[in-house]
Amino acid sequence: MLVSRSCAKRLLASAGRAARYSSTGTSQLNSVTEQDIEYFSKILPKTSIISTLAPISSPSDELNSFNSDWMGRFHGRSTTVLKPKTTRQVSEILKWCNERRIGVVPQGGNTGLVGGSVPVHDEVIISLSNMNNVRNYDPVSGVLVADAGCILQSLTDYVAPHNHIMPIDLGAKGSCHIGGNVATNAGGLRLLRYGSLHGSVLGLEVVLPDGSILDQLTTLRKDNTGYDLKQLFIGAEGTLGVITGVSILTPPQPQASNNVILSLPSFDNVLPLYQTVKRQLSEILSAFEFIDRTAYNLAVKHGQGRALPESETVGAECFILVETSGGRREHDSEKLLDLLESLLGADKPLINSGVLSQSPAEFSSLWALREGVTEAVSKEGKAYKYDISVPLASFKQVVDDTREHLRSKGLLHDKAVKYVLGYGHVGDGNLHLNIVADAYLPEITDALEPYIYEVVASHRGSISAEHGIGAMKTHALHYSKSDVSIELMKKIKAVFDPKGIMNPGKVLE
Amino acid sequence: MLVSRSCAKRLLASAGRAARYSSTGTSQLNSVTEQDIEYFSKILPKTSIISTLAPISSPSDELNSFNSDWMGRFHGRSTTVLKPKTTRQVSEILKWCNERRIGVVPQGGNTGLVGGSVPVHDEVIISLSNMNNVRNYDPVSGVLVADAGCILQSLTDYVAPHNHIMPIDLGAKGSCHIGGNVATNAGGLRLLRYGSLHGSVLGLEVVLPDGSILDQLTTLRKDNTGYDLKQLFIGAEGTLGVITGVSILTPPQPQASNNVILSLPSFDNVLPLYQTVKRQLSEILSAFEFIDRTAYNLAVKHGQGRALPESETVGAECFILVETSGGRREHDSEKLLDLLESLLGADKPLINSGVLSQSPAEFSSLWALREGVTEAVSKEGKAYKYDISVPLASFKQVVDDTREHLRSKGLLHDKAVKYVLGYGHVGDGNLHLNIVADAYLPEITDALEPYIYEVVASHRGSISAEHGIGAMKTHALHYSKSDVSIELMKKIKAVFDPKGIMNPGKVLE
């Protein structure tokens, strides 16, 4: 179904005549025209094109879900979604768009939280959803090679019978694509144990804006032959090329998992506790999650998980959820029990008490206390959410300082900010700072930004630990990256995408 | 001690007049002149400069060890070694060299095995050996920030009292620098367990060729704010900038280590064995090393480690060394014993026998059988060594095919090739293919190259799993990297180093 070179040239010329500059700002990109659709119809079956333009003329509501992000906060005005089935087709599309200077937004499961997956104006959306086959799996090495459009959950299911798991896991797993995970360098619940995608992604196949195919879909764990280019695409949020294939290392499935919730009289105990737990649980420690008292109370208030007995929570300033996963249940339980014994028996105990799960149901309900904070917060009011990295030691101070800052602005009361709370992955240095308000108010936004970004910068932290920059935080990039870094990023962008067609308006302004 | 801007300008002008183009080839780089030395003397104390040029006029033999590589195979003709103590000094040096178009070779411990650390012509050598302080260590998170010139062993010693280890370990640890490890993306003995440096390096400080300082020395485990530029320097072998600082995650020290050597009747059993061992030992498996019969015999012949009882080795086609490291000795031993029992008790056993170490001395002597192969080979004759990655399943075939290929060329006899053998890290897909000859002979070289590179390419393998490209393999890069990749690497090189002063002649031709 590939179009011939001369035919492509002819179409390009006529499309060029019909082209007009986008009216929506500074960008020098063109809108999609009917001639473009004519060309796309030659390289893709009609069922792979959704467009309000003739000759496809889809009803406009068919585009809605592609033009709006998961939070319903960002809205694009794309007329056209293309759903290629092959890398070749992606290549033909990009080549055309590059010559025509049409902006392109790669879209995976559209679960991103920073507006990166929807157009800023009327860019073409390339949805990877039709590229969803596993290409190869080697159960000995655990290396999986898959199309970028495979849904994370379906890959988890695919490797499960081989006693392997995916190295990442996150709440959006039922919708997000492995390509989207790589493009956002997603973190999630397994990072403490299995490290980041920069370590577990072994190879990528990427279509560059000019249509050339960068085939680095190796399955090798070790390869020191020149610059590791694939790393640039991990976390580039679709601004350098379209990821079409991913080769990734899947770890063996742990045989057993346990968890315990510890209540702490003081935040000051979190760090020494973390050290003790790391030493005693060693390689079986798989999560060490922090929930402050406010977050715990909200989770309980809104029925997330099962509340701990009151005797266990009096005087607790915060809670830590510890999870183990290992190769043999008896060994793991023994290590966990010994840990609890030594913690409770200490001269100056770091914890008040600990509640150990005794069954799979209890295991889930302890996790629900931690994971349910998100939902509790959304039930309680409107949330300003910051996903930041700061040194572990400053978690509490950042939360307390933010609260005091809002108080000093006269914004801490029932009709403005109701709660300021923190929870997150101590093991990863990743704090979820939430400000729960009665309603979104401009004076709260003004009080929070740039205040929080400045606090993060003063700790040399990250303004976006997991979720990326997208369209949401381009203006704040300099709080985490120096001018030298940003300048180099721009030069690298220019190497890969000299015409600036890839996901315009994202990551870099 | 920084020189003023106007003084620098004046010196630059006079040095420029004195400049001559290097006579040694196509490169447009200048040699160091006395004016350059005059300038360097203004930014560095005299004790930090070794140069045969006036006014320093060091005896030329003081430069020998810097001009020759570890193997004694590559020799540069540099007149000048600079040993800066601070990042600022590195910046001033590079700025000057860039303006003057003087080639620069960053040198760490000079233990690299591909000729990357010595000049091709007469480039200036920047030795990092005076930058050897730990900048910061956080025993809670395990994050270490150190000058690039810190010796790996000294960092291992530094974190040991905190019950942590470095995430890499290699034979050269007493000499190699952490900066050199990062620049070569060194693999080593802990990769199976702790992953590659792309995962464990959290941040870098790099001086770019124009003297600007890229400060990404973050200690954050998670930071998704734009392209992860530091990744480009990991494995760039000093061709993009000088690494001056490294932030790295150090894992907790395992409490116990055990090992066992298994003898296998057939190579075909290696893969199913690997699966079984991974499943049963799970998170405590820390090494799974392969030694073929020829390699074992040579190790024993040359007194490496203690030979296994003959009853254990009859009929063995190859051997596997399994190591565990975990948090509690009793648990680990139990898992290992259960594994051995189930392996030996199986209906169709995958192994003939297993020898379990019972003491630290036995533990070391089992490892010595594996690690001693290198030394045994060098005692036996002249070795052609290939450090390649190929799919696990083809390890034996690659070795056998190479032997047959040499036989077919009439080169397999006492006066030419004596042994062809393989050993390596099954867990990493990394095969050390060694051809042991009576003497280095051109006909053997011709028979081996490009033969072996073509075999590697046909398996989509890597021609350099660990050691890099350096000066040795630039001509062979295309066997592992596509034209599209190489073209992009060149463009990236041009972004960082437009004048081509950084480690010229290395990695890219």
Ligand SMILES: Cc1cc2nc3c(=O)[nH]c(=O)nc-3n(C[C@H](O)[C@H](O)[C@H](O)COP(=O)(O)OP(=O)(O)OC[C@H]3O[C@@H](n4cnc5c(N)ncnc54)[C@H](O)[C@@H]3O)c2cc1C
């Ligand atoms: C309930 C929920 C829980 C979440 N939990 C976590 C979490 O724990 N940790 C975490 O890190 N994130 C989390 N996220 C956000 C996370 O970024 C995404 O879920 C996921 O990684 C994005 O994948 P996606 O396929 O949905 O990508 P999309 O949302 O479609 O796209 C995200 C970005 O990647 C680009 N992109 C997508 N596919 C490609 C491709 N093939 N090639 C090039 N660029 C591409 C897009 O252009 C966009 O910039 C969560 C989101 C939700 C809704």
Ligand SMILES: Cc1cc2nc3c(=O)[nH]c(=O)nc-3n(C[C@H](O)[C@H](O)[C@H](O)COP(=O)(O)OP(=O)(O)OC[C@H]3O[C@@H](n4cnc5c(N)ncnc54)[C@H](O)[C@@H]3O)c2cc1C
């Ligand atoms: C006995 C022995 C065993 C070895 N075992 C292994 C092994 O198991 N696994 C493995 O991967 N390698 C191994 N190696 C080789 C390995 O590459 C080096 O040992 C090590 O990583 C290089 O560090 P170095 O400080 O000696 O670097 P050098 O040899 O000085 O330099 C190596 C390269 O890095 C560049 N470089 C060095 N420092 C910097 C810096 N600060 N900034 C920018 N560029 C820099 C140099 O220009 C050069 O291109 C071994 C070597 C020996 C001699």
